[in-house]
Amino acid sequence: MTEKTVLNATHRALGARMVDFGGWDMPINYGSQIEEHHAVRRDAGMFDVSHMTVIDLHGARTKDFLRHLLANSVEKLKAHGKALYSCMLNEQGGVIDDLIVYFLGDEFYRLVVNAATRAKDLAWIEKQAAAFGVQVKERPEFAMVAVQGPNARAKVLGLLHEVDRARIEKLGKFAAAAAQGPHGMPLFVARTGYTGEDGFEILVPAEHAVALWEALAAAGVAPAGLGARDTLRLEAGMNLYGQDMDETVSPWEANLGWTIALDEGRDFIGRAALEQQKAAGVKRVMVGLVLDEKGVLRHGQKVLTAGGEGEILSGSFAPTLEKAVAFARIPAGEPGAVRVDIRGRELPVRLVKYPFVRDGKPCEGI
């Protein structure tokens, strides 16, 4: 059965086009997807991301457990509220999921994982947690709204209780704190996102989610669907689980090497496989592509390089750039002149370093 977030009726009342996304009935766009994209790049937009799974971890050995579970190191989290992006790997070094972990107390961490991977993630985490005596508690009573864009923080701050405003305004990137929202509703406000813009991701008790959404709308935040979210995160150079990496792909092959902490003496799941791969030489790499000709790069299209064939992972028309961009996985080594096969025609593409867009502007060389 398709699951619904607490904002489902709100989306339908706004005339959203709804689609199935990982088993959830979600808005793909309300009107023009491109206008929703621009609203986030230029002003402020909001996304219902309540389908994402929140998992709280409690126990004296929670930190030890996360040192074992995650490829990035929670040792980097020094202050309460700080967040870290990490992959969770299997023994072969394949990516089970990517997630954000929040450090909320010496014996309390919070994970936010993907919606489509919820069941396998929970099973995996519970299995690994047993040996550490860590309590794994899903928090389905939370809804989640991402408010993103150059004016997003100011618009959210205006809705917070006066006593919280200055503190939340000072919140650093990749950090979270509790605050009171409209009518005193309790919020967990994180300065994180999936768009390449500044903003907040806000956890709110489900019973207050509609009131929060309406207050944000009244403050001039534009509803944006998962369609815009996808083009925004692609432009921002952020991976989508299931499309850009999965259990058959290691972080080395998904351009996520920066999230792997090979710190001394930490035996995390997948480490041995990752070290082996690195020593042997990684065979496939993930690269950014730009198509300067007319046409659209799409998932599954064949990429032709001097070193052999590769494949487009995420690909789309990029509204900020007004041309198509993509991530592709290709054989390692000198690629030569790269082409993409679009319906039998081979079109030349440029290999570029991404992100393609950051803070509203095209990056250099795009």
Add this chain to the structure above:
Amino acid sequence: MSEIPGDLKFNKSHEWARVEDGGLVRVGISDHAQGQLGDLVYVELPEIGASVTAGNAAAVVESVKAASDIYSPVSGEVVEVNETLNDKPETINEDAWGEGWIYVVRMSDRAELDQLLDAGAYEELVENEDH
């Protein structure tokens, strides 16, 4: 959704055909179809002089979300294409029934028109799809 013009004939796959003078047929996609596709960003037009076959792909429209084949409602030779769409594919979103036409074909078999849905039958198809 805007009202379906009564003079059009339709494929079940949402292309419209407007019969004009001299055996010419103008082809586009329905307003319902453009709404389903979302913002269009690229149109691959057929070449003038190309021969198209009823029910076969003659053009491609790409939205942000997906690429979709345009199946020709009738067979014949392409005599005109809407060059505006090269620079402004969003014209289809704005005016699917009019300025957003895609190509004009000189039809080779008038009888093919009888295979198409009339406006009433197409409206019914769309309503059934929505429920």
